[in-house]
Amino acid sequence: MKTIFLFDIKSRFQKWGFYILLLLIVALGFIGGQNARFSVSENIFLNSPYQISFITTFLSLTTILFSTIFASQLLFKEADARFELLLFSTPVKRRQYLLGRYAALFAISVVCVLLLIIVFFIGQSFGKFAGNKTSFVLSYYLYPIVLFAFINTLFTTSVLSCVGWFTKNKLLVYVSGLLLYIVYMVALMYSGSPLMAQSMPQSEQAQLIAAYIDPFGFSAFFHQTSNWSVLERNTQVVSLSGIFFINRLGVLLISTGLLFLCVKKASLIKKSKYKKVKETVLSHEKYNNTIYKAAGTHHRLQDQLKAMRSFTKLHLIYIFKSIPFVLTALALLFAIGMEMYAEIEKGIRIPQKYASSGLMVSTIIQNFHGLCIIAIVYYAHELFWKSHTANFHLIENSTANFKTNFFAKWLSLTLIILAFSVLMIFEGVAFQFLYNYSKIELTVYLYVFLFTTFPLILLGGLVLLIHKLVRQKYIGLGLIVVFTLIMATPLGKKLVSLPLLKFLQTLSFDYSDMNGFGEYIAVFEWRLIFGLAVTGILLLFFHLPKSKLLKWQPVLAIALFGMMAFCTGTKLLTNYQSKNSDAGLLAQASYEKGYRKYQTLPQPTITNVITSVDLFPENNAYTIKGNYLLKNKTGQNINEILVNFGDDFIINKAILITSEERLPVTNQYQVISLHKDLLPDQEASFEFDIHYQWKAVNGHQSFNAIVANGSFMRISRYYPVFGYMADNEVQDEYQRKQLQLGEATPVKQYDAPKSGIYDFINLDMTISTSAKQFAIAVGELKKEWKENNRNYFQYKTSAAIPFRFALSSAEYAVKKEKYRGKRFEIYYHPTHYENVEHLLKNAKLTIDYCEANFGAYPFNTIRFAEISNFTRGFAATAYPATIYMTEDMIFHANLKGDKQQDVINELAGHELSHLWWGNNSQMSPDERDGAAMLSETFAMYTEMMLLKKMYGKEKMLERIKMHLDIYNSQKGFADEQPLYKVKSESSHISYSKGAVVMYQLSEMIGEEKVNRALHNFLVKYKYPNPKPITTDFIDELYKVADVKFHKKIEEMFIKVTEINEKDLKLY
């Protein structure tokens, strides 16, 4: 055993390819460690035991890769070298041989994983995010390395050895590696990992099952640590007990059990199956038609094509008739199927999505590409060396038309890719049927070919070309893996930023029912054509013999490809702006250094806005013309004004007009020096004309998404503003130090002196858009007309609003209704009609409840507008009189799906109540710690009360319990704040704990008293009264609540106390 082990280890270290692999691990690990932002929370130290274990669990998964590579080489070493008969005729014992070989496989795989982990942590300590650390403790590292890296490697190597030894089939070992990876993907989905908890939370039961059976142990790890506090995460290693212990012990036992089975049962040599050849009539047949004579040969183009067809046929028979191909197809179906299932079901908090063709296509594009790459790399290697491996190459290569084989291999790969793609499409369609969403858009499915099949076909050609050029089996394979990682996977996106070179990558973007893949299609097509041209040139150049290269046909072809590359290349690059994050940081720093003094200098306030916005959705462009009325509300003279324009805007015209002078502005940030001071209460005006357009090659901004259909812009953010913008500061403390910036502008403390005066404005906005579209802004629609084949809309606010407005434009269907003197309007994408009636009903209900309990609704219109998913980051957002909803989150959810959650009720309740609570015309909390309580907590409360009204207390309690779970599972990752000092980023406190506390409050003192406090609070602090802070509300509570509850109220809002499920039913 020792001999075999040592021999294997030695021979590994004699190969320079192995050193290259080690070098690669070191390089990738170090760079990965330096750049990866693996942190789960700012409060958890980077080298805390929790964080280290967390990273180790993930890094230990690379063992699947290492184990598979080494298993495929080591387990088949004798068979590949045809050395088996010699070796096994020596007195070596089966047990010794198998154990020795296994030990070598395990050792080499573990060495690679260990190296990666160590280098990763070293890289991390040199990293950009080197902040937040505690002292170094070796055992924090050793413990997870043993529990994850060692045991997981033991598991993967024993599974792969088992497969290898029992089947003697190398491809099955690769397929098993792929399956292990898929098991990991599925386990991750159900693991309760903090990375997945936000996007796809799973039920407790699913997490419990995952904790037991996940063979890589991270589900058990997350399960065991889910309720840990920040302190525990920073100081404790997960204890080897409970489920975690059972899981690790189980995996250990299974692994050793598998090994034991191999030693007992596996045979050393492939048993050649004795096939009894049927003695058919064939043996009596006699052929006596003709005698042998020479046959005519031809070598025209069509003859070469026939040769290529014959090669392709043989390749395809070889591939399609094999069991591993079937297994690979099944593995792909399973993996993509799980993703589709997850995308539709969306965890426990969100109801089912409709299984639309777009959703299926997005899922396929984002997941199939990567998995198919693995298959391509494998099959390219297999096909390229097939003739050599069979030792048939001398015969094949001495025929006249053998050179067509290269293209036959490419064609075969292409057909494999196409077959897999079609299979994925079938699966998508099957899911649509399964989930009863019969609107099957086959044209949408065609995007699968554009975004995955075509790049993969190019990849196939390039991979074969590398094999051809390198001509060394495993060095070639190694180079291909590196090439593929850099050029075709998301990993490479960080390294290769030039859009031209991304032609092997897929699109990581969701399909929009409103806007499709929008303007990204054209860019993708150019990129693909560029890739095709480059591949064509490379193939011609390296495939043709040098003597033929100078003939006119190749020269012409290369010239044509060159032209193609040049045209598409220039088309792509002319508008390309390279994303240099350092340049962005430097600009932010220089802004802060240059203008921070204006933070304390008096600046004018905008009081009135008259503006027109011309939208050109088809060009992704718009123009804003505006006229501000400014007023010096400061009580001091103003002699210098800092003007800020948004990024990427062209300033056609901007001019400040005072009673004395007209001062033009030309730069994005500019200080205007007044020759004559603007006196207190004196007014001025500001006129401007700015233009914006985005290009798909640079990507779009989520909140400035002017797209062909379903545009949405939080447009007030891009209007010029005055004074220093603290939002523009660099936030990361480490980066601030590097840039030699001092303290950042702090968020105002909850108890800072009150200064809040409302800076509300009146808005008069005229929008024009293309002929088929309807534009929706805030306030009341006053006028609507057509001119020059464009649609015009004039919106005016009937009440003052904050400087915060937005607009959308799309081809809408609309549902309108008048109710209690108000206009209810829902603008939606024509195919998203399912929840419109229900939303309308809930909107009416909400308005009834809020008007009855909090006060009058300040506008005449209640408007909902759907927008495309080119805008991300919210399910819905409230503006004065208008609520915008993204198409793919809640508005178009399948309410009749499995869990019967009425998210539309929640959406209507929550968002509409923001017209009372939040920055929309009535009350605006002062920007300081605790502000989120006065908007989000109140909105959550309203949402819960409406849920109770519509579905009863039990249903509401379910949701309250869910929010309690969110709060309890999140609080362990960050420093806790009491509700009244909640920071804006702590949404698990402002939303979830807020909902729980407000519910408890309503049970304790009664819903009616809570509402009375809210009503009184609003009357006192709404515009134009002074802005409120959190204690103002608590004071109102004390006024309505019995004294005996005051202590409890204090605990709820001002202190941090633990809340458990049993606390929900005390009242």
Place this chain on the structure above:
Amino acid sequence: MNSLKIKNLSKTYSNGVKAINNINLEIENGMFGLLGPNGAGKSSLMKIIVGLQSADSGEIIFNDVNVLSNTTYIKKHLGFLPQDFGVYPKISAYNLLNHLAILKGVTNDAERKEQILALLDKVNLFQHRKKEVHTFSGGMRQRFGVAQALLGNPKIVIVDEPTAGLDPEERNRFNSLLSEIGEEIIIILSTHLVEDVRNLCSKMAIMNNGAVLAYGSPADFLRELNGKIWQKEISKKEMETYKSDFNIISSQFISGKMNIHILADNNPENFEPVTPTLEDVYFTTLNQSKA
């Protein structure tokens, strides 16, 4: 008439081994035997001729075309049976021949089918045409190899150690097949079996260490040695003495007794004269080159 002219051909491998050392040969229709011990450079020469390997210098002219710069030209007229070859699994003899025939440019379906069946019949594989070649025995596989070399319209057939591993009966059948077709085309037969060359070839060359040691017709070689080969039965102990005294060209056991052949112009004592065989020619040439 086809012709193959090899002029000043040299090839040195990257590890310094001189595989081909300034070879000059002219070959015309008929069977040409290439004799030489293992490692003499025969296979390298053949691989260079068929375009599977490149040469460092020199020329190979086939029917007035330099095939070193135009490897496709010779491939259009070539049948090649390498020394050692395997086949793809899961493909029947007929289908694999069909594949190779297409690669050789036999694209007329009817003609191709006819030729393949005739060939299968000729190599006695007709009954086995639907079996996977993968499952064939060594002899069957070798016959398959011959069949594939004759596909299409070859003007030059190169066979490398074709009878290795064949039983005597199969070897005979194979040889008669080769001689049958060898009249109209060039057949280069590389082998270390002297007997095959004697039986089949009108021209031959002997190679060693990458160089051609002798080149001519077997009959001429035999005539040259006529009356110069002598044999004697000796005991194994005496070998050393004889080695120093005589020019021993070969020694072999016959019925357990050591039997030596020597080269000498006059009859040495106690030796019997023998009619020279091609084997004597072969060993004489090799020995002379060593000396």
